[in-house]
Amino acid sequence: MAGLLDIIGPVMIGPSSSHTAGAARIAKLALRLLGEPVKSAEIILYDSFAHTYLGHGTHLAVLGGLLGFAPDDVRLRHADALARESFSYTLATEEGMAHPNTVRLLLTGSSQAVEVVGVSLGGGRVTIVEIDGFPTQIDGASHVIIVFSADRPGVITFLTSLIAGAAVNIGNMNVSRRAKGDSVVMTIELDQPLKRAVLTEMLQGSGVYKIVQISP
Amino acid sequence: MSRSRRDGATLSFAALLSAAEDTTLPEVILAREVAKGNLTAADIWESLSQSLVVMKEAVASGLKKTELSPSGLSGGDAARLYRSPHSILGEVGKRAAAYALATAEVNASMGRIVAAPTAGSSGVLPGVLLALSEVHLIDDEQLVRALVVAGGIGQVVSARATLAGAEGGCQAECGAAAAMAAGATVFLLGGDTEAVFHGAAMAITNLLGLVCDPVAGLVEVPCIARNAGASAIALLSAELALSGIRSLIPPDEVVDAMREVGRLLPASLRETAVAGLANTPTARALEKNLLGRQ
Numbered sequence: 346m347a348g349l350l351d352i353i354g355p356v357m358i359g360p361s362s363s364h365t366a367g368a369a370r371i372a373k374l375a376l377r378l379l380g381e382p383v384k385s386a387e388i389i390l391y392d393s394f395a396h397t398y399l400g401h402g403t404h405l406a407v408l409g410g411l412l413g414f415a416p417d418d419v420r421l422r423h424a425d426a427l428a429r430e431s432f433s434y435t436l437a438t439e440e441g442m443a444h445p446n447t448v449r450l451l452l453t454g455s456s457q458a459v460e461v462v463g464v465s466l467g468g469g470r471v472t473i474v475e476i477d478g479f480p481t482q483i484d485g486a487s488h489v490i491i492v493f494s495a496d497r498p499g500v501i502t503f504l505t506s507l508i509a510g511a512a513v514n515i516g517n518m519n520v521s522r523r524a525k526g527d528s529v530v531m532t533i534e535l536d537q538p539l540k541r542a543v544l545t546e547m548l549q550g551s552g553v554y555k556i557v558q559i560s561p
Numbered sequence: 562m563s564r565s566r567r568d569g570a571t572l573s574f575a576a577l578l579s580a581a582e583d584t585t586l587p588e589v590i591l592a593r594e595v596a597k598g599n600l601t602a603a604d605i606w607e608s609l610s611q612s613l614v615v616m617k618e619a620v621a622s623g624l625k626k627t628e629l630s631p632s633g634l635s636g637g638d639a640a641r642l643y644r645s646p647h648s649i650l651g652e653v654g655k656r657a658a659a660y661a662l663a664t665a666e667v668n669a670s671m672g673r674i675v676a677a678p679t680a681g682s683s684g685v686l687p688g689v690l691l692a693l694s695e696v697h698l699i700d701d702e703q704l705v706r707a708l709v710v711a712g713g714i715g716q717v718v719s720a721r722a723t724l725a726g727a728e729g730g731c732q733a734e735c736g737a738a739a740a741m742a743a744g745a746t747v748f749l750l751g752g753d754t755e756a757v758f759h760g761a762a763m764a765i766t767n768l769l770g771l772v773c774d775p776v777a778g779l780v781e782v783p784c785i786a787r788n789a790g791a792s793a794i795a796l797l798s799a800e801l802a803l804s805g806i807r808s809l810i811p812p813d814e815v816v817d818a819m820r821e822v823g824r825l826l827p828a829s830l831r832e833t834a835v836a837g838l839a840n841t842p843t844a845r846a847l848e849k850n851l852l853g854r855q
Contacts, residue, residue: 352711359668360681362679365671
C-alpha cells in the first residue's frame, strides 16, 4: 500500500514525475555506474520521451542527473548551461523501444565508459534495464552492488563468501551475460550496504573488473 | 469490477472511522504508518513539515511569475487572478484558486513542488490549505495534521482505486486531490471524522468521470486550470459536509465507483493526448509547432 509520504510527496522538480523526476533518477544512477565525473555523453530519448522532452524538461533532467543532481534539485532547470561547463553532449531522439519512456546514455569519463538504458515507470520509479548491453533490473530502491567481472568459475563463490563474511544477507541475485565465457554483470541485492573495505577486497579478486554500490 | 483487490485487508474509510472512535484521525493514520516499521512518527512529522515549507515557497514564487513555461503554453494566470479586483468566490475561494494556479504553474516551469498526490494535481492541496490558514488563522502544526488527514484519504483512494491519470483519468489526480483537500478542510474547521470522509466523497462525486486530455501531452493545459477547479470543488464539498449534508452513497463505495469509471474510460482519455481538448484543432497546431522547435 502507498505510504503516507508517497501520497504527500515526494518533493520534486516539475512538471512530470515520469518525464522529469524519473529521467533525473535514471541519469543519476547512470552516473553512479560510470563511477566518475562525465566527460562526454550521448543521450538518446525514445518514444514519449522523444516527443515531449522540451515541454517536460526531460533533457534538462537527464543532464542534471548526469551532474549528480537529485530529482528535487532546483538546479535541474539550468542543467543545460551547468552541464556545458562540465562535459560535452549530444542529444538524439529515436523510436521503437518496448517501454515508451526510455533513455539510452553512453557516458565517458576520464578512465571509464558505460552504456546504460533506463525506463521511467511513472510516479518517479525507474529501472535500469541494460548496462553495457547486459540485461539488468536495477531500481535504485534497495541496497545493491553491481559487479562487472569475467565469466568463469569461482567468481560468484568468491564474492558471496565475502558478503557472508561481512554478515550481510543477500536478498536477490542476478547474473547477466551476453555469451558463454565472455564477461558478466552481476546485480546483488543486499539487506544492508557493504563497508568500503569489503568492496576493496572484492575488487582484488581475480576476474573482478569493477564494482558499484548503490543505496536508496 | 474485480473483487480480488477488495478483500478485508483493503484500506477503507469505514476502518479508519471505527479506529478513530477513541482517538483522533491524524493519530490513527500516523500509527498505521509507524506500524509498518520503516519510519517513526517524528520522521513523518519532519518530512510533512518540510513539504509544507516547499508548498509555501511554490505558492509565493508562482504568484510572482509572469513569464511563460518552457513550452509557452502556460504562465502568468496565478498572478492575473491574484491581482483581479473581482472576488466572486470570496476570500478563501479566490486565494485557494490563485494558490492552486501558482503551484501548478511553478510545476509546469520546472520549479519545486510537492506531488500531492501527483505533480499534475499538486496545486489543489496547498491552494486550499494555505488559503484557509491565512483567512482562518490556522498555525503550521495544525496544517501538518491536516496533511496527515489528506494523506490518509489519498491512501484510501490509492488502495481502492488509483491516483494515476494514465489509469483513471483526471478524476484520479485532481479528483483525489480535491477529496484530500475537502477532508482536510472539514478536519481543520472542526468537523468530525464522518464529516471529513463525506466531504472527501462529495468532492469525488463532483469530479467523477473527469478525463485526462493534456494538450501536446504536457502537464499544463488543461491541468493548471483544473487545479483551480478542484480547489473550488474541495471547498464546496467541505462546506456541504460541515453543514451536515451527507453523501447517500457511503464514501468507500464512492471511491469504488471512481475505480470502475476509471477502468471504463477509453485509453484515448487517459493521459494519451489522443482525444478531448488535446485533439482540438488549436491543440494539434500548438503541438506541431512545439515538435518543430525540438
